[in-house]
Amino acid sequence: MGDTVGIVIVSHSRDIAKGTADMVRQMVGSEVKVAFCGGNPDGGLGTSVPSIIDAINDAWSAKGVAILVDLGGAETNSEMAVEMLEPVRRDLVVVCNAPIVEGAVMAATEAAGGSSLAQVRAVAEELSAD
Amino acid sequence: MSLQPETFKSLVKVAAEQVIASAPELTSLDQAIGDGDHGTNMKRGFEAVLGKLDAISAQPLDEALKMIGKTLVMTVGGASGPLYGSFFLAAGEALSHDKHLPDDLADVFGSGVNAVSARGRSQVGEKTMLDVLVPVLETLKSAAGQPDLIERVRATAAEAAERTVPMQATKGRASFLGARSVGHVDPGARSSCVLVQAVCARLEEK
Numbered sequence: 001m002g003d004t005v006g007i008v009i010v011s012h013s014r015d016i017a018k019g020t021a022d023m024v025r026q027m028v029g030s031e032v033k034v035a036f037c038g039g040n041p042d043g044g045l046g047t048s049v050p051s052i053i054d055a056i057n058d059a060w061s062a063k064g065v066a067i068l069v070d071l072g073g074a075e076t077n078s079e080m081a082v083e084m085l086e087p088v089r090r091d092l093v094v095v096c097n098a099p100i101v102e103g104a105v106m107a108a109t110e111a112a113g114g115s116s117l118a119q120v121r122a123v124a125e126e127l128s129a130d
Numbered sequence: 131m132s133l134q135p136e137t138f139k140s141l142v143k144v145a146a147e148q149v150i151a152s153a154p155e156l157t158s159l160d161q162a163i164g165d166g167d168h169g170t171n172m173k174r175g176f177e178a179v180l181g182k183l184d185a186i187s188a189q190p191l192d193e194a195l196k197m198i199g200k201t202l203v204m205t206v207g208g209a210s211g212p213l214y215g216s217f218f219l220a221a222g223e224a225l226s227h228d229k230h231l232p233d234d235l236a237d238v239f240g241s242g243v244n245a246v247s248a249r250g251r252s253q254v255g256e257k258t259m260l261d262v263l264v265p266v267l268e269t270l271k272s273a274a275g276q277p278d279l280i281e282r283v284r285a286t287a288a289e290a291a292e293r294t295v296p297m298q299a300t301k302g303r304a305s306f307l308g309a310r311s312v313g314h315v316d317p318g319a320r321s322s323c324v325l326v327q328a329v330c331a332r333l334e335e336k
Contacts, residue, residue: 040207042174046167049203049211071165072303073209076249080203080212 005111005120006033006059008067009104010052010074012045014038020068020104028108035059047074052081056093064092064117066124068104092117098124133231137336138194139187141329146176146183148328149321156324159317163304167208168317175206175214191231195222209302210318213246213259220245236270243267250301257299257311259318265290266326284330291315291323 007024011017017038024034035058040046052067059065067082069075075095082093094117096103107124115123149156150173157169178201179186186197199218203211224241225231231238243263247253254264269286273279292315299311302318 040167040171040174041205042207044167044170044207045165046171046207048207073207076209076212077207079249080215084203 003061003063004032004114005063005107005117006035006056006061006065007104007108007111008052008055008059008065008078009034009036009100010047010055010067010078011036011038011070011100012047012074013070014043016070016100020101023101024104024108027105028112032108032111033059033061034104034108047077049077049081049084052078053084056081056085056089060089063111064094066107066111066117066120067093067095068098068100068107068124069095070100094121096121096124098127102127133191135187138191139183141332142179142186142194142198143183144332145325145328146180148324149173149176150180152321152324156317156321159315159320162314163299163307163311164317165303168210168321171206171208171210172214172321175202175211178202178205192222192225195219195225198222209250210259210321212249213318216245216249217242217263236267236274239263239270240267252301255297256301257294257297257304257316257319258301259316259322261294261297261316262287262290262319262322262326266322280330280333284327284334287323287326287330291319294319 009017009020017036021034021036035055037051037055041048056065067078069078078095082090103124107120110120110123153169153173156172157166160166160168179198182201186194189197195218199215203215221238221242224238229238247260252258252260254260265286266283269283273282294316296312298309299305304311
């Protein structure tokens with residue numbers, strides 16, 4: 001089977017990020033690369049740009065990476081992290097507008113079938129549609 | 131006012147120290163209408179800036195501003211990291227492209243303000259740091275070259291932060307509160323005011 005889109009989970013809480021990644025692995029299996037991060041640079045609640053960059057690189061796939069976030073700061077920091085990637089990688093990473101747990105499971109399920117980054121994102125973002 | 135490296139270093143130092151000293155106030159404002167981490171986040175970011183102050187001020191001004199921006203992005207740990215970080219990154223970028231201080235101060239500051247607006251997908255009037263930064267930019271333009279520029283910028287920042295009290299937040303965490311966000315100074319507006327006023331106070335001493 002070819003490469004699949006990687007999934008990154010970014011929560012303010014490392015426990016939520018890890019728990020979400022655990023659910024994805026149990027429900028979708030291990031063929032999709034899943035990385036997670038949570039907590040500010042001191043380990044308290046928050047998000048950290050360097051940790052997000054590391055997670056994107058851990059989940060890297062030639063097909064791209066879809067990021068699922070919880071609240072505002074996670075989204076802003078994820079967008080910043082994407083801009084700080086090497087230029088060749090930037091266009092292959094998207095931040096999905098989707099609920100973090102359901103979005104991660106749906107995105108990973110779609111990714112496991114070999115779908116493109118745009119398809120993975122669309123499936124996750126359907127959850128936010130009216 | 132000309133911007134010598136030693137002056138720049140002292141401005142960064144005093145701005146960072148003032149933000150760090152304001153951390154408890156910023157946190158209590160953020161506990162009222164946000165998630166209560168603005169003070170600790172800004173403190174962590176500006177402590178990192180202070181830790182690199184010698185390296186930062188050894189750079190040409192454009193690179194120095196970008197280094198401050200990148201440090202804030204990498205260390206703040208909340209949305210204010212990319213927001214303030216983008217301000218300094220864009221201001222530094224403007225200086226890399228034919229803009230000079232002090233002549234182009236309003237343009238350089240304006241580049242920073244635009245970057246904050248783009249990063250936060252926010253406009254003035256939404257109870258954010260832009261509600262201080264945009265009025266300050268307007269004063270920098272309208273009072274450019276006037277002898278009382280610094281005093282007017284300082285007054286603008288203070289008045290603008292107070293004007294966020296009756297605003298209802300429509301961006302950021304405070305927007306979750308809806309009408310309950312009314313009645314408090316916005317923490318981001320307050321931290322912007324602290325930074326602007328610290329720089330003004332130091333320049334007035336010169």
